[in-house]
Amino acid sequence: MAGAVNALLEFTRVVKTREQVVAGTLHHLTVEAVEGGEKKLYEPKVWVKTWLNFKQVEEFKHVGEQEMLxxxxxxxxxxxxxxxISNExxxxxxxxxxEQAxxxxxxFIPPMLRKYGFHLVFSGNRYYISDQISDSTDSVALDVVNDAGIVAEDAISMEELNSAVLRKLSELKL
Structure with missing residues (x-):
């Protein structure tokens, strides 16, 4: 294979881990590695069935700069x-x-709700321009695009409440 380059990848630490248990355990990891003197994040998914002495890497992908941040x-x-990126x-x-922004x-702690609302409305507008409103994952963006009369402050308050509930659920680790 012409042009192939061997590289040394040294794993330095596990940044985040999550397990999904279904007929074995699927480990979702975020690991930090040093490659060529530069720190990078990778997300491997490792499938483990201990009773069969089975381990398999299902996916191994590089995490982009924004995801690392x-x-x-x-x-x-x-x-x-x-x-x-959205401008390009x-x-x-x-x-x-x-939407990701x-x-x-x-x-943020405390959440920057006005910036959140602005970017969400801007995102809804971009979904509308691309004629892909159905792809919007946030009902507030859909309501704004469809001119449902939602006041932005009310929408932001509703999302803040949803966020608080989700944080509490994640703290309980249900």
């Missing part, structure tokens, strides 16, 4: 990258990037 709690930098992409991809603002 989100994983390390640098939400402002991640939101800025999502916003910058076609409308549908831009809508997804703006809005969620970054929601993860």
């Amino acid at each position: 989100k994983a390390t709690g640098q939400f402002k930098d991640a939101a800025n990258i999502f916003f910058r 992409e076609p409308s549908l991809h831009a809508a997804v990037m703006l 809005s969620y970054c603002y929601l993860l």
